[in-house]
Amino acid sequence: MLSRKTKYGLKALTYLARTKDRGPVPIAEIAREENISQKFLESILLTLRRNGFLGSRKGKGGGYYLIKEPVQIQMETVMRVLEGPIAMVSCVSLNFYEPCADCPDEASCSVHKLMLQVRDSTLEVYRSNSLADLI
Amino acid sequence: MLSRKTKYGLKALTYLARTKDRGPVPIAEIAREENISQKFLESILLTLRRNGFLGSRKGKGGGYYLIKEPVQIQMETVMRVLEGPIAMVSCVSLNFYEPCADCPDEASCSVHKLMLQVRDSTLEVYRSNSLADLI
DNA sequence: GCAAATCCTATTAAACCTATAGGATAAATG
């Protein structure tokens, strides 16, 4: 299941992409328009900023804004930041690899074999979608 | 992340597919060979039996066994039984559909759009793999 | 100075996952 964090993060990014000519947008507005708990969204936008997707301005007239073009924001990166590993098991993870404690041999592991295919096909979806494609 | 329940369930099914000519295999053997907690595996095999994948025999010489040919056991079905919905959000789920409470319009929802693609590509992997393919 | 906003940490409440406990039931065997 997709976490709400990711869901809300994607919605916020989309919202900011749609309003990108308007300058900084306050959290309160995004939360209201997208039906998201404001405080929760606050922490999500913070991580998106810390990970280089968003810029922010404090004070009156402030808010969040995209610091890249929507076309340049790949879902692969977004998903890793919000949701974590794309792979369903760590032993097939590209960025978060870890061997399974219980599994003596990856090459002969049925779970490994199946999850590798799932990872590859999911990755292809994320790689072929930028933020611009979601609008 | 894949739950351990699913992981163990897949390993057990694979084990039973490999030993399918030997008749019923006791839980204890599978647990030992695949490094799985026996009690936990017990409950997993129970659900697999209740869902029509396995048969069982009690008492001495008893155990679990496949009641279909490995080729006929599709990963799509197995995954639904063990892991639940294949979709990452309920609004794109084929078998567990539920509308999102916070989302006024699916057609224009970016999350919906992306997750639909992920579901389709994942589904294709599960549909093109039977238990026989994992051995 | 005041209001509007982000920034940041901590805490709670609920849900879910993994594993275990403890026995009930059934079958095979000598």
Next chain:
DNA sequence: CATTTATCCTATAGGTTTAATAGGATTTGC
């Protein structure tokens, strides 16, 4: 028929994660 082997079944503990909230500190614009 007693013993052993094995599944069957329910309940529950313990831990982890997630979602949301609380409460204030800081910065900015006017």
